[in-house]
Amino acid sequence: MRIDIISIFPEYFAPLSVSLMGKARERGILDIRLHQLRDWAHDVHHTVDDTPYGGGPGMVMKPEVWGEAIDAVIVGSAGEVSGGSIAEPSGGISDDGVVAGSSGESLVSGLEGEAAAVRGPVVGRTPRLIVPTPSGRRFTQSVALEYAAEPWLLFAPARYEGIDSRVMVEYASRLHVDEVSIGDYVLAGGEAAVLVMVEAVARLLPGVLGNANSVTDDSFAPGAMQNLLEGPVYTKPPVWRGHEVPDVLLSGHHGKIARWRRDEALRRTYVRRPELLPAVQDLDKADRQALA
Ligand code: 6GU
16 A cells, blocks of 8 residues: 655654554555655745634645645655655556555546546545544544555645645545544644554555454454454463452353453443444343343
8 A cells, every 4th residue: 555645744754664564664565655745835934834814823734835745746756755665665656657556456447637527536546635634524443444445545634723625625526535533632733643544544454463353353343343342351470469360261161251252342332432332233132131
């Protein structure tokens, strides 16, 4: 998967070279390219913001600068900041602009220019444009799964009061554009939200996690434990500072262990996130007993 990030703080993304993300990039599963937004601001001060029309506090990011930056990334003329890429891409974009990554088959159509404006976004050789904002649709595990199926993502994190809204309108006729929020709180900028989303998406890509089951067992993952929080986990020693590991986990009885884990997941969900329970598929008699 290719991921481009345009930001006035590309250095903010250094953690994407650490641990799981760093490994995925070394292996060529992830091709992350960082871009300095100010490279597309042409005045001496490389200005990216201006005062809001209509008045009010703060500054708004200029549409011309974002437009040039996004255009350059899409057509492939954009440079990268040093350290932006730590691995040769395994797939990436070939000379004819064709995405040939891990999921490179998802190429569609030759729609361009006027035709695209009439017939909607081109998918496949253009990125999905993701604009983090507290006023966006909520980013959830199902959105992460959707993004993980894309060959190419372009993140446009803003500082200040956000990006001039015409930028999102302009690109919506050419790309799939998502304005997304990672939760009901306000960050100083979209960069931290991009780190969150990239990690949530990248760990879903084939070959990134050691154990494929860790993805399916997740809280919020589709499957048997759908919409249930994961219960408590334990490792050795069997007693630590007087606290014992539940006997059932030492019993070797796989049926009883599975039942216990589901009961704990149900109870934890009831206590911490009761609003999730109505969405849990077909609670059986044993499930209702656990919650009684
Ligand atoms: Cl995506 N951006 C900002 N600035 N604040 C947020 C957010 C995003 N999601 C929640 N709060």
